[in-house]
Amino acid sequence: xxxxxxxxxxxxxxxxxxxxxxxxxxxxxxxxxxxxxxxxxxxxxxxxxxxxxxxxxxxxxxxxxxxxxxxxxxxxxxxxxxxxxxxxxxxxxxxxxxxxxxxxxxxxxxxxxxxxxxxxxxxxxxxxxxxxxxxxxxxx
Numbered sequence: 001x002x003x004x005x006x007x008x009x010x011x012x013x014x015x016x017x018x019x020x021x022x023x024x025x026x027x028x029x030x031x032x033x034x035x036x037x038x039x040x041x042x043x044x045x046x047x048x049x050x051x052x053x054x055x056x057x058x059x060x061x062x063x064x065x066x067x068x069x070x071x072x073x074x075x076x077x078x079x080x081x082x083x084x085x086x087x088x089x090x091x092x093x094x095x096x097x098x099x100x101x102x103x104x105x106x107x108x109x110x111x112x113x114x115x116x117x118x119x120x121x122x123x124x125x126x127x128x129x130x131x132x133x134x135x136x137x138x139x140x
Contacts, residue, residue, distance in 0.1 A: 073111035
């Protein structure tokens, strides 16, 4: 089995806050990320897929097909969007990097062959990245 890593970029904005909290509590918890105007990031998304090498093509993953699937199923929902409003899976959650990577994993699992997705890595900026491994990561 081979692990293939593929990276894409997208831009999105968000505001970290809980509407039921006071402005003071949000600011104390999330700092400037709680400011009313929100802010944006130039994200890097990396997916790690595990697959056997096809003896005919010599490839474990058809990168062009993967790009099309992720563009359609994931990136179109994220790029140049407001995560608080535009991403259905985050409307009821604070759109932290942690929650965003979990939502991306859910979306990506619908786009790739079942059991092939091993890890999703989301780099928010040069100082923060988050990742989550999937069930495929612990499989054979």
